[in-house]
Amino acid sequence: MTTTQEHVVAVEKYKRSRTSAQVSDLLGLVTGEKTDLVSYDEVAKRLHARQQVEMGSQMVPLDQIVGSVGRYRDFTRTFLPRAGANAERWARLDAAMNSLEGFPPVELFKIGEVYFVRDGNHRVSVARA
Numbered sequence: 001m002t003t004t005q006e007h008v009v010a011v012e013k014y015k016r017s018r019t020s021a022q023v024s025d026l027l028g029l030v031t032g033e034k035t036d037l038v039s040y041d042e043v044a045k046r047l048h049a050r051q052q053v054e055m056g057s058q059m060v061p062l063d064q065i066v067g068s069v070g071r072y073r074d075f076t077r078t079f080l081p082r083a084g085a086n087a088e089r090w091a092r093l094d095a096a097m098n099s100l101e102g103f104p105p106v107e108l109f110k111i112g113e114v115y116f117v118r119d120g121n122h123r124v125s126v127a128r129a
Helices: 003-031 040-047 087-097 121-128
Strands: 065-068 107-111 114-119
Touching: 003 087, 040 065, 040 107, 040 114, 087 121, 114 121
Parallel strands: 065 114
Antiparallel strands: 107 114
């Protein structure tokens, strides 16, 4: 597949993910179920979490990433992109993920057994799509 074809496929994948996010949000309104990511700041405040320990690079199951430090409204609880997510950036990352190019690891904070994205919300979104 050429770079142009990869980009077109990635843009279409983004559009499908955005549509799924809109459907998820509408269902959430009807059922009363929350669809936002969990806010790291809110959890840290409630649990009085203050200590940070560098743990180096680790493999983390995607389903244990449940929130974000600052962009928890830009993605649904399952990291589907909302309007705040940059479509072009998302598509570029998707094309990179499906090529040999790859991309750098995300930065996460861990509280208990779950993780919050410090840097890399779009990368997590693409990985989960």
